[in-house]
Amino acid sequence: MRKLAFYAWLYVESELRKTKNRILNLIDPPVVVLAYHRVSVPQIDFHSLVVSPENFRAQMEFLKRNFHLVRFEEDWAAAKKPAVAVTFDDGYADNVLALAIVEEVGVPVTFFISTGNIDSSNEFWWDELERLVLGEASYPPHFQLNDAKYGKTWSTETYRERRRMYWDLHQSAKKITVVRRTGWLRQIREWAGLNEVTDGANRSLTHDELMILAKSQWVTIGAHTISHPTLSSLTEEEQRHEVVSSKRQLEKLTGREITVFSYPFGAKRDYDLTTSRICREAGFNKAAAAFPGEAHRWGDPYQIPRHAIPNWDVDTFAAKLKGLWIR
Structure with missing residues (x-):
């Protein structure tokens, strides 16, 4: 019953918000x-x-x-x-x-x-991270990031595991300096066995x-x-x-x-x-x-x-x- 009441309130709240926005849009x-x-x-x-x-x-x-x-x-x-x-x-x-x-x-x-x-010719860092982690390479079973604050080890055998790793790295990489992030990407390239050179698709x-x-x-x-x-x-x-x-x-x-x-x-x-x-x-x-x-x-x-x-x-x-x- 409480769950039903909750969803009913969400619906009412949504309709009230839409009504308010319609009025604001007229003003x-x-x-x-x-x-x-x-x-x-x-x-x-x-x-x-x-x-x-x-x-x-x-x-x-x-x-x-x-x-x-x-x-x-x-x-x-x-x-x-x-x-x-x-x-x-x-x-x-x-x-x-x-x-x-x-x-x-x-x-x-x-x-x-x-x-x-x-x-x-450099990619944006998130594109390089995506290419390195979510591509079609033959990946090792684990990746260990060496970093004083964000260091961690991920399982990487499956695409789902690498998606999790990608998301974790992306969220952390947003918060660090360019120099530090460059070092992370170097570690990931070495792990994936891939290089920095691309076909320019993401330039x-x-x-x-x-x-x-x-x-x-x-x-x-x-x-x-x-x-x-x-x-x-x-x-x-x-x-x-x-x-x-x-x-x-x-x-x-x-x-x-x-x-x-x-x-x-x-x-x-x-x-x-x-x-x-x-x-x-x-x-x-x-x-x-x-x-x-x-x-x-x-x-x-x-x-x-x-x-x-x-x-x-x-x-x-x-x-x-x-x-x-x-x-």
Whole structure:
């Protein structure tokens, strides 16, 4: 009986929240911000970052037909009807393919670029970790991480065990320095018998590719730190370096003022009030987070909610998008 009452309360609470949101949306038309990362052919994709070119095109065409589209950096206070903004995080090379699609369809988009790997063949650390641990190598039965704080041994005979290991390592690697994380990856490469060289499928943008994005009339470039750390795990000085230096680097590379920022990972635990203050002091007008919600004029411009979009077909995308306005 108590369990039934609990579920009944959850239903009532959900309906009350939806009613409240409908009323708020009438008072102030919301902006729903969508967060993408990659447009490519999905391979190993533990975090659902990759959207196929076919599905991405269909999603953009649906947005163009059905919604008012706004740029992330615009002042949304004057919006007369609900709108959608499209963003990308990280700065993968395949963002150039996304650009070709949004230019053809006519959708404005903001690309938040992490600058540390520009003009480098290096993978983002989570992609290398994914490739090393969740690939198709012949793995040893155990892996021992040598680290003073996070050292641990995992069984690795089955894919399920390696998924557990991957998740543990990913959560810990978010909190450590670049140098320390590089040492972890070196240990994992030796364990897996794999090297650092890849086919470039996961590489970042080159400077030339960044300029292709920056020169498009449909594109705004935003900053996304240098090394994609969990900013809340850093000292204020370290946070300031990541935030301010990425802004300066992008301004130097593109010749354009950079006025918007996106927090790496972006959950509320991944940044803090210090981070938001640093963004404000650095001259950013807005900062994008990664928790769900809608943007209203009374909201915090340095904590703009976004919805991560996976590789949905257009029918699923349309159904899910409809629910975002009242959730």
